Amino acid sequence: MALLATLLALRKDARILKIPPYLSAFLILVGVAWLLVLPLKEYSRGTYVSENALLPGQVHTYFTGSEHNVFRAYRHEVAGLVDLPVQQRTERLSELLRASNLKVATQKYTYTPSGRNISDENVYAILQGPRADATEAIVLMASLKTMAGEHNYSGVALVLALARYFKRWSLWSKDIIFLVSGDSTSGPQAWVDAYHDAHDPATIESLSIKSGALQGAVGVEYPAGPWGHRYDKLHIVYDGTNGQLPNLDLFNTAVNIASGQMGIGCTLQRMWHHRNSYQERLQTMLRGMLSQGLGHATGPHSAFIPYHVDAITLVTVGDGWHDEMGLGRTVESLFRSLNNLLEHLHQSFFFYLLLEAKRFVSIGTYLPSAMLIAANFSIMAIALWVQSGRPQETIPNPAAAKPAPKSVTQDAAKDPDHKEKEQEQEVEEEPLEPPPVIVTKDGATAIIPAALLQVSERPLFLPAAFVVTAHFLGLIPLAAFNHIPVANLYPSFLLAANLTALLPLATAYLLSRFTRPTPQESTLIHCFSLLFLGMYLSALATLNFSQSLMVGLLTAPLSFVRRSSGSRAAAKLQFALLAAINPVMVVYGATYVGKIELLDVLVKAAEGWHVWGMWTQVVVWLVWWPAWFSGSVVVALGLF
């Protein structure tokens, strides 16, 4: 009881309000440190295959011998058809697949994101499992162009050769769909959308033949020309749209088969030389997080993952001694494993960070880091709420012999308005202290300063309206960047950059004209905006951990900026800091550091919105930007 009473007494203590900023900073530090600890061996785990049915690498593979001769011929065929017009190319591909006694169909699609015209044609063939009942299917796909924009000669040829080879086996318990898509991301997207009837039939053709529920998909990218090229390693790409990941079992199976059965090294996240040191594990993890946080499509497999179809892409990299048949046997073994599945992949993790091909961190271990960072905003929001309910004047110690004069360094800001100052001066001429109140209860008498008993009302309308408006304002750039044609994208970006930089100043200036918001209201604006941010980010952390963490770190200074009451220099400094981390500047800086064309980013973002169903823009413009804007206006108010 004594402890409780102490705690309750402490609640009233003004010192308690000084704790939250330190607590917030502490949480951010712990969050970041937490992340840095993850790549240590003690905090990560070795991967393992959870689904017993998969039995990776337990079968002999027979894709060799004369199949190699056939493969080479198909590679020449593919090399001959890539430059043909779409119509002829489709016919030729259909002919090649039909020669293997498969059911062939095609699908035309057209997308027009930001005025561009993405149109092409998918060719796919269904191998009906001899004993299957069309309830389940697995997909093997290759796009004619790789993600890097090269011609995927050997990849497509491998799909054709495997289609011919798989047809001879009688053990398939599921249908196998062979998909040759026009391009690497929108083609599979159009196909998988149409497969689930989630497409717009006006621009994307419906599929004429279908099979059962998709259980898995494997993409192959092998851009070796008609005369072949031996590769060194397999790069396994696994990030889906919006940072969703395939079941870890699929990734593990691929790694297990490639490295264990075939002796082909596996690498991920473009870490071509991974010597398994702490730095490299950290780098792999951070690259994975960056890719996840951006939420873009990273390959033909990305489109499948939002439909709960686990998918990966195998990309050949480097110069080495592994040939196409090795890749073919890897895919064969992988399909034999997937064929074994009795249930949809569900045993292993869907949320993980990979450190190398055989080490990972699961969600339970890494999630606290983003949650701590999100929590810092909520803590500050609560602190600001409490602060806004306190009387704006400091309460002098009633026990002091002589009441201290009203402090000049008190927290409440003085409005720059002249009239206000006069009023305050008038106030100061009056007796400094309202008489203390004497309270008698149960025979005991207490003298309490009147200020403590004052009820300070929180005017909620203006802060709430402001924060809501700020969030709705974000819809304008969101809509604009998704619909402006390519030619105008860059100028629009410059315009947005300038507007974003000036808008808080202009808003603060306009508001100060109307003598609003009062310091209390600006505290409430800050409070609401942080409250929203904290809630959004903690919710986002469960969906896309990396995105939440990235936005959380980039908005972390918003917890610590304040409407400066005294020096304008402090306000200017804070404002300059915020201007440097505004979302538009961050995007610009990131493209500069990453040496990427800014226009490409904008074009891909619009494509992501229209084609891939990417949500990153929503987070940037409706979560990050409003939070930044509200914080900046609060700081800018100190300037006027």
Add this chain to the structure above:
Amino acid sequence: MRSFLSFALLPALIACAHAGPDYHERLLLRPLPQDALLASFNFRSNETAAAYEQQNFGLFPRSLGQILQHAHTKELHLRFSVGRWDADSWGQRPWYGAREGSNGVELWAWIEAGSDDEAFARWLTLVNNLSGLFCASLNFIDATKTIRPVVSFDPEGDHADTSNLHLLHGILPHEVVCTENLTPFLKLLPCKGKAGISSLLDGHKLFDAAFQTMAIDVRPVCGTSGRQCVVEMEQTVDMVLDIARSKRPRDDPIPRPRPIEDIECDTSKSYNAPDTCYPLDKKTEPAWKLTDVFGKPLRGACPLTAAEGPESETLCINAPPERTIHVNTTGQYTESLSASDTLRCYKLPTGTELDLVLPEQRMTTGLVRGQPHLYAARSINGHGQERGSVQAVIRNPSPTDAVEFTYLESLPWFMKPYLHTLRAHVSASDEDPLKETYYRPAVDRIRGTHLELRLVIPPASTLILTYDFEKAILRYTEYPPDANRGFDAPPAVIRILGPFQSADRKGMYLRTTPLLLSLPTPDFSMPYNVIILTSTVMALGFGNIFNLLARRFVGADEVPAAGGLKGIIQAKIQSVRTRFGRA
């Protein structure tokens, strides 16, 4: 010259039922495109109704007959099927689909009973008995899987009184059909797979087929006079073998890549080289023989079949006249040609083996395949765990005839269709193709949905039938093992009503593939996690509270002297001292 044999000829080939007990069997082989071979086995045995009633089973299997009598079943249709009939390549279905079942096991029967409840009780008796007889999980056909179709099925037999006959129908879509179902099937035959065409039936080949269906049909057949009734049992096996796959020896079934010398390369390709080979399609009919594709020799005729006449020719092959066929046997056989020489039938020798040998041959003529009257495909659209929609695409290839058909859906109760979203839409016309609807909604855990539609599809058009459904959340214990696989929804049964009519009363059917319905599935380890966690909390909490309640806490100085031996001794010493002290 192109030759033609329609499947309509087949029933005519097999002569009408005789009045007395007899037994017929016939195997029809028919090469299909893409190196496939359709083998249609048909076995038929009769027993007079009077003898059947007196339990005097002659050729009729006693085990089945007693079950049917016990369950008061007048007509029975049982199907075991695996795989899909590829109508695009293979054309019209054998028996117009009348002897085909949906994937897994399908059963429908006309049961004599006074009331619905009695009929259902007898139905349960029937399925449980058949379950034991055929080693299949037929006993899982319970009330939730049983429907009473209205227009999709008509009795094939001659029933004197149909007023107290009840039609019940059940499907098990996920039942795996395998050799344990074939063995009891063969045991029902009089020659039991030892002789006759049934000696070719081998589990390894049958269940490696691209499509196979086993059917048992029992029906009463009466002569024109209405007397002289017989109980007829027909057993049918239709299978589509992949010749290349079937020819692989059983001890080495792996399709290894063939040596490059065996592959015909397209030398006209510019890149053709010793290590580069564009494979050419041979365009020849593959070589095969009965022993290879069925893995067993044909052990002569079953002695119970007729000795003379067309009934005695039990092995038929439907091939163009130019196709070379060698008969390899040491016994006596006869060959007869019919249907403009496209059908060759053989009377098998008794007691000796017979083999048909077809060499590889480049053909100039082919067989015309009958075109199916309808094509049907059905799939689940949408994603997520809450709702979805079913889309059935039914195509009428005929350029002149509108086809009338019924569409029967029997859905499990946890798949709840919204009937108001049912749309039947024909691409070419604005007329509503939906003529009639029979609907019996599901009751949770009691019965499934029964939806029967009568539709008309105009010539050369495609009908798209869609409806939305909601997925129910099951109770924890209602999930089967392998719950994450999803749940199978039975295929839709389509019966063609007109204008095409089959020659007999069997009707024309086709069935769609089953659907895989993914329901929200709990993480089954979660309850155990919760149990472990709550148990821990309980243990900690309970321990503390129990301590507080049951123990008394006192200060150390309040504790009475230590007990035990030492205490006793000390107390003794103390008492002695005090005594002495006083003394």
